[in-house]
Amino acid sequence: MTNHTPGAATYGAYGAVDDCFAQAGGGARFDWGPIGARRMAAGAACLVVVDVLSFTTSVTVAAEAGTRVFPYAWRDASAVAYAEERDAALAVGRRAATPASPWSLSPATLRAAPFAPRLVLPSPNGSSIAAAAGGATVIAACLRNASAVARHLVRHGYGTADRPVAVIASGERWPDGSLRPALEDLLGAGAVLSALRRAGGGPLSPEAAASAACFEATPHPATAVADCASGRELRAGGFSEDVAIATETDASGIVPVLVDGAFTAGE
Numbered sequence: 001m002t003n004h005t006p007g008a009a010t011y012g013a014y015g016a017v018d019d020c021f022a023q024a025g026g027g028a029r030f031d032w033g034p035i036g037a038r039r040m041a042a043g044a045a046c047l048v049v050v051d052v053l054s055f056t057t058s059v060t061v062a063a064e065a066g067t068r069v070f071p072y073a074w075r076d077a078s079a080v081a082y083a084e085e086r087d088a089a090l091a092v093g094r095r096a097a098t099p100a101s102p103w104s105l106s107p108a109t110l111r112a113a114p115f116a117p118r119l120v121l122p123s124p125n126g127s128s129i130a131a132a133a134g135g136a137t138v139i140a141a142c143l144r145n146a147s148a149v150a151r152h153l154v155r156h157g158y159g160t161a162d163r164p165v166a167v168i169a170s171g172e173r174w175p176d177g178s179l180r181p182a183l184e185d186l187l188g189a190g191a192v193l194s195a196l197r198r199a200g201g202g203p204l205s206p207e208a209a210a211s212a213a214c215f216e217a218t219p220h221p222a223t224a225v226a227d228c229a230s231g232r233e234l235r236a237g238g239f240s241e242d243v244a245i246a247t248e249t250d251a252s253g254i255v256p257v258l259v260d261g262a263f264t265a266g267e
Contacts (some may be wrong), residue, residue: 026205027160028196030189033125033171033179037132040166046158047133048141048149048192051170052184053230054105055126056140056256057246058091061107062119063140063256063265070120070262071127079122086261088118094239108241118262125170130258138258141167141192143221144245145252150195152255152266159201167192167208172230183228184246190215191249222247 022043023029031040041047049056055071062069070086072079075093083090089103097104102113105123121127130138137158141149150159158165169185193212197204204212218224225231231243256263 023205023207025161025203026208027164027202028193028204028208029164029166030169030193030205030208030211031166032169032181034128034132035179037129037166037168040168041132041134041136043164044136044166045163046137046139046153046165047129048139048153048165048167048189049126049129049170050141050167050185050188050192051123051126051129052142052188052225052246053182053234054107054242054246055121055123055170056142056188057144057242058105058107058110058121059126059140059256059263060142060144060252060254061110061245062116062121063254063263064252065115066265067116068118068262068264069256070118071130071258072120072122073124073127073131075122075124079120083120086118086120088120089116091119091121094237094242106239106242107245108239111245125172129168129170133258136166140256140258140263141188143188143191143225143247143249145250145254146188146191147195147250148253148255149192150199150201153196154199154201159196161203165196165201167211169211182230184225184230186211187215187218187221187225191221222249 059069091103092101094106153159167189169189172180172182174180190211193208225247255266257266
C-alpha cells in the first residue's frame with residue numbers, strides 16, 4: 001500500500017522540500033498554516049501571510065498609522081519582556097483592552113487607540129507563519145490590501161517561477177490544536193492571488209489557482225466573511241466592527257513588510 005502522508009519520504013523533521021508538495025514550477029503557490037509555511041518557505045522568495053480575522057488586518061490598520069508592528073507568537077509573560085526589550089507597547093486580548101492598555105488584536109480598537117510608534121502584537125497563527133519564513137521576504141496581506149500587495153509583488157519581481165511567492169492562509173485552531181481551514185483566509189489569499197494573476201504574475205500552481213477561483217466565484221466576499229463561522233463568532237461576541245474593517249476590500253494601499261523583526265509600511 002502506498003504511503004500518502006504528504007512529504008513523508010523527504011520531509012522528515014522539516015528537512016529537504018519535496019518538489020511535489022512545494023508546488024515547484026508555480027510562480028505563485030498556496031498552502032495553510034504554520035506547517036504549510038515551513039514547507040513552502042524553503043522554495044519561496046517571498047511569503048505572504050493572510051489572517052483576515054484579525055492579525056494581518058490589524059497589522060494594516062496599525063501600519064497605516066505609522067506603527068512598526070512586532071509579531072509575537074505567545075500572549076503570556078514572555079510577551080511582556082519581549083515588548084520591554086523593544087521599547088514597544090504590548091497589545092492585549094480583545095476583551096482585555098483598558099484605557100491603560102488600549103491596544104489589542106481588534107482592528108477597531110487599534111484604530112481608536114492612541115498612536116504607538118512600536119507595538120508587539122501577539123498572534124499564535126499569523127506570528128508563527130511569519131517566523132517560519134526563514135530567509136524569505138514576509139508580507140502581511142488581507143482583504144483590505146490584497147491588490148496593493150499584488151502590485152508590490154510584481155513590482156519587486158516576486159511571483160514568477162524564478163522568484164516564487166507562497167501565499168499562506170493562516171486558518172484557525174480546533175480545541176485539540178489541529179488546523180481549521182477558515183473561509184475568510186481562503187478568500188483573503190484568493191484575493192491576493194487573483195490580483196497577482198491580473199497584474200501579470202504567475203503561473204499559479206493548481207492550489208493557488210483554486211484559491212483565486214474561490215474568491216472570483218464568491219459574489220459578495222464581504223458578506224461571506226461576515227456570515228462564515230469566524231465572522232459569526234466575532235459578531236456574536238460584540239466585535240461586528242472588526243468584521244466590518246476586515247472586509248473593507250482594497251481600502252488600503254499599505255503593504256506591511258517584515259524588516260528587522262517588525263512589519264513596516266511599504267507603498
